[in-house]
Amino acid sequence: MSRLNFMLLMAVLASALYLVSVQYESRRLFADIDKALNEERRLEAERERLLVERRAQARPFRVEQLAKERLHMRPASPAITVYVSEPGAEGAR
Amino acid sequence: MSRSILYTSSPLLASRTPVWRSKFIVAALALAFLGLGARATYIQVVSNDFFQRQGQVRFARTLEMPASRGRVLDRNGLILASSVQALSIWAIPEDVERDPPRLQELARLLEMPLSELNKKLEDEDKTFVWLKRQVDEPVAKQIESLKLKGIHQRKEYKRQYPEGEAAAHVVGFTNVEDKGQEGVELAFDKTLAGKPGSRRVIKDRLGSVVESVGETVPPVDGQDLQLSIDSKVQFFAYQKLREAVRVNKAMSGSIVVLDIQSGEVLALANYPSYEPGKRKHLSGAQLRNRALTDTFEPGSTMKPFIAALALEKGLVRPDTQIQTAPGSLTISGSTISDAHPQGLLTVNEIIQKSSNVGTVKLAMQIQPREMWEMYSLVGFGQKPQLPFPGAVSGRLRPHKSWRPIEQATMSYGYGLSASLFQLAQAYSVFARDGQLVPVTLLKAESPVGGMRVLQARHAQSVRNMLHLAAGPGGTAPKAQTMGYSVGGKTGTAHKQEGRGYASKKYRGFFVGLAPVEQPRIVVAVMIDEPTAGRYYGGDVAAPVFSETVQQSLRLLGIQPDMAVKPQIVARSVEESF
Numbered sequence: 001m002s003r004l005n006f007m008l009l010m011a012v013l014a015s016a017l018y019l020v021s022v023q024y025e026s027r028r029l030f031a032d033i034d035k036a037l038n039e040e041r042r043l044e045a046e047r048e049r050l051l052v053e054r055r056a057q058a059r060p061f062r063v064e065q066l067a068k069e070r071l072h073m074r075p076a077s078p079a080i081t082v083y084v085s086e087p088g089a090e091g092a093r
Numbered sequence: 094m095s096r097s098i099l100y101t102s103s104p105l106l107a108s109r110t111p112v113w114r115s116k117f118i119v120a121a122l123a124l125a126f127l128g129l130g131a132r133a134t135y136i137q138v139v140s141n142d143f144f145q146r147q148g149q150v151r152f153a154r155t156l157e158m159p160a161s162r163g164r165v166l167d168r169n170g171l172i173l174a175s176s177v178q179a180l181s182i183w184a185i186p187e188d189v190e191r192d193p194p195r196l197q198e199l200a201r202l203l204e205m206p207l208s209e210l211n212k213k214l215e216d217e218d219k220t221f222v223w224l225k226r227q228v229d230e231p232v233a234k235q236i237e238s239l240k241l242k243g244i245h246q247r248k249e250y251k252r253q254y255p256e257g258e259a260a261a262h263v264v265g266f267t268n269v270e271d272k273g274q275e276g277v278e279l280a281f282d283k284t285l286a287g288k289p290g291s292r293r294v295i296k297d298r299l300g301s302v303v304e305s306v307g308e309t310v311p312p313v314d315g316q317d318l319q320l321s322i323d324s325k326v327q328f329f330a331y332q333k334l335r336e337a338v339r340v341n342k343a344m345s346g347s348i349v350v351l352d353i354q355s356g357e358v359l360a361l362a363n364y365p366s367y368e369p370g371k372r373k374h375l376s377g378a379q380l381r382n383r384a385l386t387d388t389f390e391p392g393s394t395m396k397p398f399i400a401a402l403a404l405e406k407g408l409v410r411p412d413t414q415i416q417t418a419p420g421s422l423t424i425s426g427s428t429i430s431d432a433h434p435q436g437l438l439t440v441n442e443i444i445q446k447s448s449n450v451g452t453v454k455l456a457m458q459i460q461p462r463e464m465w466e467m468y469s470l471v472g473f474g475q476k477p478q479l480p481f482p483g484a485v486s487g488r489l490r491p492h493k494s495w496r497p498i499e500q501a502t503m504s505y506g507y508g509l510s511a512s513l514f515q516l517a518q519a520y521s522v523f524a525r526d527g528q529l530v531p532v533t534l535l536k537a538e539s540p541v542g543g544m545r546v547l548q549a550r551h552a553q554s555v556r557n558m559l560h561l562a563a564g565p566g567g568t569a570p571k572a573q574t575m576g577y578s579v580g581g582k583t584g585t586a587h588k589q590e591g592r593g594y595a596s597k598k599y600r601g602f603f604v605g606l607a608p609v610e611q612p613r614i615v616v617a618v619m620i621d622e623p624t625a626g627r628y629y630g631g632d633v634a635a636p637v638f639s640e641t642v643q644q645s646l647r648l649l650g651i652q653p654d655m656a657v658k659p660q661i662v663a664r665s666v667e668e669s670f
Contacts, residue, residue, distance in 0.1 A: 027303035034294075034302040045178040048161075049230075055172045056255035060328035075644070078576030078653040085652070 153295050153306065160287025161250060162271055163315030165264055165278070167324040168357070168536045172255055173264050174278065174369075176271065179251035180233035182224040186214045188243030195239055202236050203228070226269050227251040252278075256324055258366040259331040262382040263322055263358075263534075265482075266369040275380065277320065277534065280480045287315035319536040321357030326350055329644040331362040334618070337637045338364045341623035347384035348637065349517040350645055351615045353606070355537040356521075356530040358479075359614065359645065361385075361514070386483045388510040389619070392584035393568075393630075394604050395468075395506035396452045397523065397555050400444050402467045403455045404551040411554045412439050417450040427498045429453055429505075444558035445567045447583065449505045456504030457497075464500065465492035470546045471519040471529055473511050479534055487511040506584065513602070517617035520604050523559065523580075524612035527552035556580050560609045569631035572605055574643040576653030581605020581616075581638060583630035588622065598622050603634035607642045608654040616641050 067073040136144055165174035182203065200207040203225045213222050226249065228236070233246055252267045254260075265276020273282035290312035295304040330348045338346040350360040367379040381387065403409045420434020431449050435442075443451030456464065469475065474489025488510045495503070502508045511519075514532075521530040521543070528543030547555075559580030563572040569583045584602045587594040602619040606612040618634040618641070627633060646653075 027297070030305075031297070031301040031303050048175060049177040052172060052175045052177055052253045052255055056253070059255055059257065060325050061257070061259065061332070076647065077643070078647075078657045083652045 152297075153293060155291055155293050156302075158290040158292060158310075158312040159248075159250070160289045160312035160314050162252070162267070162287055163285040163317045165285070166317060166319045167256075167322045167327075168320065168359075169323065170319070171324050173260055173320065173322070173324065174252055174254050176250040177253050178248055179227040180230065180246045181226045181249045182228060182233070182236060183245050183247060184214060184222050184224055185220055185243045185245070186216055186222055187220075189214050190242045192241070195241055199236065199239060199241060199244070202232055202239075252369075254369040256328070257370075258368050259328045259362065260322065260324065261366045261369050262363050262384075263320070263327070263361050264369065266372065275482065276382070277318065277481075279482050280534075281318050284318055285315045288313040321352070321355075321359065321534055321536050322361070323359045323648065325648050326641075326645045327360040327362060329648075330360040330616075330641045331364070331366070333637045333640045333644075334362055335364045337618075337620060337633060340625065341620055341627065341633045342625040343620045343633070344622040345378070345383055346618070346620045346637075347387075347513045348619075348641065349384050349514050349615075349617045350641065351517050351521060351530070351532065352649075353521045353524040353530050353612055353615050354540045356532045356541050356543075357537050358532060358534050360641075382481070382483060383619075383621075384513045384617075385477070385479070385481055386485055386512070388485055388487045388512050389600055390507050390509065390586045390589070391511050391516055392506040392586035392600075392602075393447045393449075394516055394582045394584040394602065395504065395509075396444055396447065397559060397582055398467055398471065398519070399452050399456050399459070399464070399504045400440055400558060401523070401547055401551055401555045402459055402464065403440070404554055405547055406459065406463065408458050409440050409455065411441050411558070414439050415443065415451050415454055417443070417448050417454070420450060422450045422453055424453070424457075424498050424501050425496070429501060441558050441561055444555075444582070445561040445564075447562070447568045452505050453501045456500060461492040461495045461500050464503070465489070465495075467546070468503075468509070470544070471522050472515050473509060473519065475515075477512075477514055477518060477532060479514075479532060481534070484514070485512055487515055506586070513617050513619045516602075516604050517615050520606060520615045520617070522546050523552050523555050524606040524615050525552070556606070556609055556612070559605065563605060563635075568629075569603060569605075569635040569638075571631060572603060572635040572638050572642075574607070574639050574646075576655055576657045577607050577642060577646050577651075578609040578655050579605055579607040579639070579642055580609045581635075583635060585628060585630045599628040601628050601630035601633040603630045603638045605638050605642070607646060608651070610654055613649065613651055614642065614645055616645070 162176045164172055164176075167173050196210065197207055200210040203210065205225070210224070213224060216222070224244070236244065237246065250271055252271065254264060254266070256264070263276055265278040266274055267278050268274050271286075273279035273285065278285065290310040292305055292309040293307040294302045295306060297303045330350055334346045334348045337343070345364060347363045348360065349358070351357070352359050361384050363381065363383045365379045367375055404411070414437050416436070417431065417438050418434065418436045421428050421430035429449050433446070435446055435448055438446065438448055438451050440455070443455070468489055474487055476486040477484055490509070499508050518530070518532050522528065525543055526549035527545055527547035529546050530543045531541060559582055560578060561567055562583070563569050563579050563581050569581060572579050572581050581603055582605065584604070586600050588598040588600055589595070590598065600619060600621050601623055602617070604615070604617040606615045616638050618637045620633040620637070623633045
């Protein structure tokens, strides 16, 4: 009888220690998830920032200036445009 | 048996201490246990809440989960406004170490004089002082590398406006707390604003989150808003407007571009404008969204409505002749005159030459009620259906109080007032074969139905008159474009000052549509107080109209409806022999 009790006591102790270690592990993993989520948020914000920056670099004012000054381009006008109508639209006109 | 010891009677074991001592020990121990029990009950039962709270304060934290504000996009999905993370610098004054060279460096990075920084740090009672909100990331990194004690950073959102001043009046801006203050940012603040969430977590000794407890309220990000604005059309319109205001040394200018098929506002710009991101030295003049908030007397641009009404009532036909000689007309003691007296004019020519006398003669055949109804139907005296802050209704008095002279002056646009935007919308009646288009600032998917005001053939007749007005012999030949037929009406109005009219202050404007046969856009331009010599709408506003139409129709991919002499060098011609 006392032998059984002893074994149960050991089992309880082992399970208790195991519980502690699992708890520890779960907290560690949770902290990792949290860090990863924070990183995700940071990268998301970074992406947004870069998108805005790209857009700011491509604003029409800047593009036009560069096209005019650096590439010596001029705006298209109907005089230098060939208009091609779609074959399907021809019948409808 | 003889070896057994009788403990009870053995003299050796007989205690010399009194019995009460052992009883005392037992009692003391019992009391001690009782004390423990009582304390345990006190902690666990009586003031359990207090201790729970104390424990939580030490390891549980409520973290705010920030929600980002929605973006404002143009019709093609290009960003007009977006929130990006920025860092704000704050300090605990009593913790800050007084280290002059490093504080000097900090002041330089914060772009403020050292004295101002010291003043902010002076008040040692405070535990929290903002040093600067929303600094750029590289600057924040440099500040961090200074490693000054008591200087902290906090993440915040900063609104960025990549389109800058060109779209400033439409988009508006937010304040430092991310709340809309002007324009679309204010009008659609509820849609754009996010709702921050929160969660309760347990943190360990190192400050990392190890467990989340209780309920998590997820953050709700603000919704993106897609406007009807085309940022390229907007930019061109703004650029041409700015040039015109500068060349004519004018006070200000406004321009509106409407897509009349869908009622979408393609562009709405004012000059002077401002950078929404840099609002330090902002004046009221820069902030005003004049196209919607400023009203003026529309002048000659009202004449086509009278012609349309006269056609609609069957009083005249486009080629009916009306005598406008000798170029002046007296109604109840007041004289109305033309700038250039004309003789016999057809209705077409009255609009083409912008004859006041001819228009008044038409208007005098119309009942005041009918005229008032026409003006009201096309939106005068009513607020445009735009959810925009500060949009005004203009002034149109009820017809019952009109005196004959007032009806006469109102027929050529004096005695009532409207905003440029109202004028642009009203012209959609001519552009859409008699239907008034409902306007929207948000992207619409498909063409919309309008409210019928005129019969289609009459709207077409007026369109033809507008075409003549913008042609040779009209008031605004400068409105013409290459490849696209245009029609429109100029207006030049004396500015009101106090009770009367200012003698040398004018407003020149032009409202028109293009292409004439199948209109796609209505463009309205207003130049306020041009002082460089010329002030007629046909001289100051029509060129802006022309350039804007040219660019807008090209950007919309609309084929020219007029023959254009091609300038394309065709090499193959030489080789065709």
